[in-house]
Amino acid sequence: MIDPTGTGSVRFAIVGTGFAGTCTLWHLVQRLVNPLRPAPPSPVNVTIVTIEQARENGPGFAYAADNVEVAHRCNNQASTMAIHDDDFVDWMAASKPWLVRDHPELVLETHPGIDLDTWQPDGEEFYPRALFGLYLRQRFQETVERARRHGLTVEQYVRHEVVDGHSANGFFSLTVRSLDNASELRLDRLDRVVLSTGHWQPRAAGGLTGHPGYILSPYPPARMRAAVAERARCRRDHGERPRVFVRGMGPSGVDAIMSLCDEGDFTYTDDGHVASYRPAAPGAGHPPHVVAGSRSGFFPPVRGPLADYEMRYLTAERLAAMRREHHGYLRIEPILELLDADLRYATGGALGWPDVVAPPYGSAREKLEHDLGASDRNVVHTIVLKARRLRFYRHLTPSDKIHYDRTLDTHFIRTAVPLPVANGEKLRALLDVGVLSTVRLGYGAAEAVEAEDDGFRVTYRTGAGEAERLHVDCVVRAGAQDFAMHRHPSPLFRNLLRRGEILAHEEGGQATGGLGLAPGGGLRVLRQEGGLRVRSSHLASFGSPVRFWQNEHNFAAAFVEAAELIADDWLEAAVAAGTRSTAAGTDAVAEDLVGAETRR
Template structure:
């Protein structure tokens, strides 16, 4: 790497940690790294901030390592922590797998970030952390200018946008209404003033909704809890981990399949999947049936059945949960547009519910609450309005009406929606035609390099990491995906900077 190269990173969450760790493990001359993060949750992001230990990551340690090529990095960190504290927290009582508390994972992110920054400084890098939001940007001939306020700007050779996701949507316009919680995190504060006998309605049925229910239960809440959503689809239940490697649904195989054609059809991908399932002795039809029956099966029956299948020897769901995050980013850009539209409209949330499952013990607590009559799940939610005498009136499609004392939003922002805090920055780049919005969300970027594109031309100075790539890629938010994309970005920056330096040296020699 040529001396003096400068990199600006917009966003200081988990994605930035993966990027910085990848950068710290490369060789080359020192440069400068500047990270912009205005929130108080530096390195942790919204998901892993200091909060209740009830909240758990939904993946085992080998899927949570920020270090490329080292799946045991987080697990060793946990083992060290266990020796110090004398407690191994997060061990699932049903499967025996470990799902660490999310605040603990936030500690791991912090320590990993500072260790990587320390390594960069040791090698002579200048590192700056700016606690301000980037409000706009401009593309200069050979740099990108980032502005943080009136008269405040810095120019960088390379810029990576890792702005994270947005806060929950206020679907029913309840913001400001007494008793409404628009953002449940941190739950340690958001749930503090809820009376133990109050009826709590939770909008949503995904992982955030599960967090809220488990947190209420852990606090000894005695009142009824209602999960309200349009479809009533809970996250799937993670089966007991089984170590295996994909043989067919791999980035290399996908690229080979697509080598002689401009795009892939769903049938092409299905053929590769069938080969994977055949070699593993797994039943692909059973997985297809699981996807189809999501909207047909009663959510409680589905929850009970999936808990019973935690120890299933069948590998089908495990293959799906490995294949989607690992090969999804490679498959998605190659698919026909009509297939992408169909998947997003008909199957996206179902696939996400199955590929981002909850720990079995979390599912067990939900079922126990249902059986005790404390937790109910309602699908076909039509409306929620403030009651005339306080509280909220809830109306479901089947005619069910009831009054809730509190309403908590667990509705995740639309995938790929530009976060409110980054909207002015992205808008400035779009208006300057430096980047382009993707019709399925986020920004256009090149799969192989994560370079942001405009009019189909990848920009070697601008990169996107994380949710901002939604639309262009599939499954952008998991740690393994962030690690892979971080490697791509660092490699692309190194390659481009080396090329630029070689051209400069050649020009200097000619001039001499």
């Protein structure tokens, strides 16, 4: 355990305190205060600084109260969503009296019609993201309190953003700006910094820039609905039904659909399944016609328990042998051939990789119906998920990585990251009542959405592959993450790139997007030094800013694993600090920033 009474010092900074940042804080404090760990040669003062743009720490953007609604579900079972072990389920059980009293709607969303007195958390269920946000907020607060009880210093800056950073005299410095009054302060002499800032939303491009009907994100949902309502008012004034195009049919697209249809009600069967959807009463106005579209034109598969199937062809052993034969690299075509062999073996020859690329269904409604009937034995999802978890992407040749990014990742993501059964049932009900319809945009290079004088024109593909056009009043962008670093909206990332403190990831001489990490399996970023790309002594990052995270690590357990790596590295820094004297000088914090905005 670290003894905080000495003259040695070490300073850590966590930029972004959502799921990734909260994981990092918890695992760091767990190591620093663990009495079973050997103490450093001499005591050391530890300071942990956290910086978050939101008003509270823990939920981050994805789970913040303003960005989620009751119908927005986690995409993973509760047993896999935690900062450690089965902690989320344990927290729900311990918090049951409070949750039932203050947030019954979050329980009833997952367990409709249940007697709340008899409710017990189910690790296999998918709970609202708002509930997971409450968990993260409480765990963050508890971890700060635990750290302070053990003599660690924790400085929290909420409603602040980091706008710049640079290496200086063997340490790192960050410039932090208040989002309330624009005042700035500098945090100096930082030994380690982690960038855990999550997804970003690039600006609209081309003719869509600044168009009032082009909505960059479905979050916060209240802002999205207000923008849609403003655009749709003239339609309703003429007794016409407004039409909204949701671009993206993955989890964010489903969230957008649920938010746009929230004025109506779902009905349920006695055993808790969705039976139908009742649109809002006519007095509420003409409900929007929501059109969802993506390149494939299909929603992700409906998630059920994984099928009982062990990979026979695409295995870790086979991949290792292939790497030995090709100087450490893998080629994507042999991998797809092995994946195809597993799919055909598991389905008796009925399905293969071509059926993942182009699912053999006439419509999204037809595929949903099939998925809901087969959700207890979804062998295709199981095999593609297991293939993705083999983490073959990192070993692909540079040219194959680029090919994967451009043409293959969409199929893996769409198949391996499925929907909860409840969301599948809701989408089916919305399709059946005519509130929702779907289109396939196709995989061509042409832009599918173009601005018109009174709205937008969406070009989609018919079942025969012919181009058709659809006029819509609004467009909600709910697509995949943009990894182009030069389009990152954060002044911090722009300045770090300009200074060479971070570098864009490159493969085969091409910038594929995201941050470049130093080789060797760690999470330190690459920086520019004397014309060379070298490992940063201070900066690390994981999660959305890292390009290959989506390909290999886009699940909760991977965040925990990364947080543990960061915590181990920082613990070593704390132990090393116990052997050196405190350098002269300390950080100065502006007087007007100590108080409501800066909590120590």
